[in-house]
Amino acid sequence: MTQPVFLRSPLLPVRHGFFTREGGVSVAPHDTLNGGLGTQDRLDNVQENRRRMAAAVGVELERFAALRQVHGADVHVLRQVDEVWSHTQGHEALPAGDALVTDCPELALGVATADCAPVLLSSDDGRIVGAAHAGWRGAVGGVLEETVRQMRLLGAEGLRAVVGPCIGPVSYEVGEDMRRAVLERHPEGERFFSQAARAGHYQFDLPAFCLFRLAEEGVQAEWTGHDTLAEERFFSHRRATVHGDGRTGRQIAVIRAGLD
Numbered sequence: 454m455t456q457p458v459f460l461r462s463p464l465l466p467v468r469h470g471f472f473t474r475e476g477g478v479s480v481a482p483h484d485t486l487n488g489g490l491g492t493q494d495r496l497d498n499v500q501e502n503r504r505r506m507a508a509a510v511g512v513e514l515e516r517f518a519a520l521r522q523v524h525g526a527d528v529h530v531l532r533q534v535d536e537v538w539s540h541t542q543g544h545e546a547l548p549a550g551d552a553l554v555t556d557c558p559e560l561a562l563g564v565a566t567a568d569c570a571p572v573l574l575s576s577d578d579g580r581i582v583g584a585a586h587a588g589w590r591g592a593v594g595g596v597l598e599e600t601v602r603q604m605r606l607l608g609a610e611g612l613r614a615v616v617g618p619c620i621g622p623v624s625y626e627v628g629e630d631m632r633r634a635v636l637e638r639h640p641e642g643e644r645f646f647s648q649a650a651r652a653g654h655y656q657f658d659l660p661a662f663c664l665f666r667l668a669e670e671g672v673q674a675e676w677t678g679h680d681t682l683a684e685e686r687f688f689s690h691r692r693a694t695v696h697g698d699g700r701t702g703r704q705i706a707v708i709r710a711g712l713d
Contacts (some may be wrong), residue, residue: 529702571706577611621680622658
């Protein structure tokens with residue numbers, strides 16, 4: 454059996470992984486390690502892929518928490534294993550939200566992305582962890598700040614975070630409407646936009662914006678430096694759309710409490 458391929462960061466002291474699209478059982482256009490429960494892939498394929506990812510951090514699939522992500526700022530705090538929602542009933546059975554926090558070392562937290570930024574967080578002692586899905590709407594709407602707040606309510610200190618593979622500033626061309634929406638909430642965010650080649654369009658630096666929001670909360674953070682649109686080993690919704698077929702998989706970022 455091919456093993457899932459994932460990236461790690463030395464900044465996080467806990468078990469974690471930013472998975473690539475390699476090492477699963479799905480077929481095109483979801484090949485191969487698709488973890489997206491909301492995609493058009495077969496549910497049994499996605500469950501097997503998630504089972505492999507859960508095993509990589511030492512838990513059973515039943516203890517691998519997931520959400521129905523909605524590009525918002527709602528954070529779910531899980532304190533024990535019986536609070537995890539079953540994957541077996543599919544995407545629509547999951548609660549809506551875009552971040553998870555726990556201090557239970559028997560659980561793994563996962564978020565799914567395909568250009569949005571996955572952000573994994575840990576206290577310095579590894580006792581409390583979080584996972585957030587930060588597209589531009591969620592990042593602007595405060596999902597990272599709320600994740601940090603919920604972690605601190607559990608007693609987290611010395612927070613550190615890693616922004617995983619996401620669409621990079623060279624690849625992320627946006628229109629004036631999106632730029633205006635960001636600046637209405639964060640006027641200081643002007644520096645994360647640069648003029649694109651097309652008139653009336655801009656390049657947006659999503660990972661730098663996420664790092665900025667984390668720094669404002671006093672969190673030590675870094676980006677892995679991987680651009681999902683530019684690197685074929687990652688799923689990219691924008692790449693699939695440019696190629697004429699918006700169907701694609703989702704890579705998963707996973708984290709588990711307890712020092713590695």
